[in-house]
Amino acid sequence: MSWLEKSIMRQRGVAQGRQAVTHELTEAKQGNYHYTIGPYSQPVLSVKPGDRIIVETRDAFEGKVKTEQDLPSKVLTMPFVNPQNGPIMIEGAEPGDVVAVYIESIAPRGPNPRGTCAMIPEFGALSATMFTSLLTQPLPEIVRKIDVDEKGVYWSKRVTLPYKPHIGTLSCSPLLDSINTLTPDTHGGNMDLPDMGPGSITYLPVCTDGARVFIGDAHACQGDGEVCGTAVEFQSTTTIQVDLIKNWAITWPRLETEHMIMAIGSARPLEDATRIAYKDLVLWMEAEFGFDRWDAYMMLSQCGKVRLGNFVDPKYTVGAGILKTYLKD
DSSP: OOGGGGSHHHHHOSSTTOOOOEEEEOHHHHOSOBSEESSSSOOOEEEOTTOEEEEEEOOTTTTOOOSTTOOHHHHOOTTOOSOEEEEEEETTOOTTOEEEEEEEEEEEOSSSOEEEEEEOTTOSTTSOOSSSOOSSOOOOOEEEEEEEETTEEEOSSSOOBOOOOEEEEEEOOOSSOOEETTOOBTTEEEOOOTTSSTTOEEEEEOOSTTOOEEEEEEESOOOTBOTTSOOOBOOEEEEEEEEEETTOOOSSOEEEOSSEEEEEEEESSHHHHHHHHHHHHHHHHHHHHOOOHHHHHHHHHHHOEEEEOBSSSSSEEEEEEEEGGGGOO
């Protein structure tokens, strides 16, 4: 039995091994991509739990940064970045449920796939920003175009980085607000968590009927923190499978891989994002894995793992995890 068969999604999901129907969400079918995540946009697709969706995502710049001479400050209109596919309606999803999103694969798209990394004025962890105001000049604006395939990310003649793709932005809709696609929160959003790649399952709390799933912002690779503000942003063909877990009351997104479970928090300052993640992990271990709360708290001080998603967005994202080995009876 594969780990996926033993995952929370397969054990508790509505689909229960139902034969999946595969849908295609192409650029043409998507039409207008979205820059906010909320309950007001027109759905583009309706699927049943267990279905697969092949999604054509655009890069974070929606293809407008075509060359290294196309400076973001000249060709982009902020905050119209990070375009999202969706919303995708999940049949039967209601507030109080959880949507599970299993990422099967993320492949570069286009005849000559290239990624983009950029330093953008007043954006990034080591630059003055609108949130961290300083009387200093902005850092230089630089664009790098990088060849990408499924064997590597060809940063330079000297350096080839591993192709380790993930989805930067994944979410259900908030109940009332429509939140820009740069900001992560309880609904998910722009978490930029490198663990959210092929072979992972993300669990998202449902706040509206149909869940209204949004997805986009694929990265060919990214280090912890996304320190300059951008990863290797690229357009992708991303294949996902969705399922629905009824009556699972979670507050923040969670993630499962073959070897780990992880709770995800987003906030400023970074310490508060970490506190949210660790608190949710403690409560998860207590509620569903039979741990005493304070024993879990002390044990995580010894074996907990922290993954930094980003510390450049309007809110920072942290994942707090524990190896499944420690969760066995």
